[in-house]
Amino acid sequence: MKNLLLQLNKAFDNKIRLGIMSVLAVNRTVSFNHLKEMLELTDGNLASHLKILEAAGYLRVHKSFSGRKPTTVYEITSEGNVAFSQHLKALEEIIKQQES
Amino acid sequence: MYHFKNFILYFVFQSTFKDMNNNPEYIDDLRAIRSMMEKSSRFLSLSGLSGILMGVYALAGAWVAYRLIYLPPPSPYRQVMMNDVALTLAGIAGAVLMLSLATTLFLTIKRAQKLNQKVWGPGSKQLLINLLIPLATGGLFIAILSWRGVYEVIAPSFLIFYGISLVNAAKFTHPEIFYMGLIQIGLGLGATFLPGYGLLFWAAGFGLVHIFYGTVMYLRYEKKKGIPA
Numbered sequence: 001m002k003n004l005l006l007q008l009n010k011a012f013d014n015k016i017r018l019g020i021m022s023v024l025a026v027n028r029t030v031s032f033n034h035l036k037e038m039l040e041l042t043d044g045n046l047a048s049h050l051k052i053l054e055a056a057g058y059l060r061v062h063k064s065f066s067g068r069k070p071t072t073v074y075e076i077t078s079e080g081n082v083a084f085s086q087h088l089k090a091l092e093e094i095i096k097q098q099e100s
Numbered sequence: 101m102y103h104f105k106n107f108i109l110y111f112v113f114q115s116t117f118k119d120m121n122n123n124p125e126y127i128d129d130l131r132a133i134r135s136m137m138e139k140s141s142r143f144l145s146l147s148g149l150s151g152i153l154m155g156v157y158a159l160a161g162a163w164v165a166y167r168l169i170y171l172p173p174p175s176p177y178r179q180v181m182m183n184d185v186a187l188t189l190a191g192i193a194g195a196v197l198m199l200s201l202a203t204t205l206f207l208t209i210k211r212a213q214k215l216n217q218k219v220w221g222p223g224s225k226q227l228l229i230n231l232l233i234p235l236a237t238g239g240l241f242i243a244i245l246s247w248r249g250v251y252e253v254i255a256p257s258f259l260i261f262y263g264i265s266l267v268n269a270a271k272f273t274h275p276e277i278f279y280m281g282l283i284q285i286g287l288g289l290g291a292t293f294l295p296g297y298g299l300l301f302w303a304a305g306f307g308l309v310h311i312f313y314g315t316v317m318y319l320r321y322e323k324k325k326g327i328p329a
Contacts, residue, residue: 015129015132018129018132018133019132019133019136021133022132022133022134022136022137022140023136023137023140023141025137026137026140026141027140027141027222030140030222034140034221034222037218037221038136038139038140039136088130088133091126091129091130092130094126095126095127095130098126
């Protein structure tokens, strides 16, 4: 049991970051506004969590202009994908162990 | 590529979810992840009831068409009549199509409002793009065929392209759509084999299959959750 808990990723022990990773995992790229809508967050709150994930190397930021409006788009990195998959596996294992 | 892997992972846990009733904290996490994945990538407000109604319209249209084509004509002008009938048939098909689109749009918007979801979001955008690319290709293909006077494969082409569109779009909505698409493709190929029976294959594909899958989706997603369409 202890071991499994250690496998949980510290970066994902926050619901918001878990939510961000969930959205990024199934979409090729996700815009800042889409994330904001999905997770129902304020700009500042979302930005700070995105920074943490970016610093961990789990996501990549693309900035571009659509017309004159700047758009920021996020993409999961392969490291992020591996880390997220492992986190999910650990969660599942914990639940399985608790059940038996 | 790796998105695909996560998709599989996510299906794996959809199945493990059913037995989890204790362990609130981690289960909550998994639930939240699952619903986030679904909400952000799939459009799940598609109404099953509209599928049933589409099927009913199609069957009604097919019945009218059948009466037009196969009624033993007392008139000696059957050949002449056939040309007029072709236009009428196209008119019936068009009316069924418009009625189906309107119904689907109306019920889906209503349902999305009930579920408190946006009708126009990334999920529905993806769904539409993936549906429309094969569908528009089919439409153009059929238009070119009729322009060139190649009529035999028009009826099957509708079913085949519609089926391909459904298979392609299924990733972005309820998974039942995938199997519905496969059946439409099968019926389309069947209709290619038996050119005289296009109408029957249409009635089966656009009528019965829609009613069947519409009912399945209605029972699974609408009735169960106590949210009427």
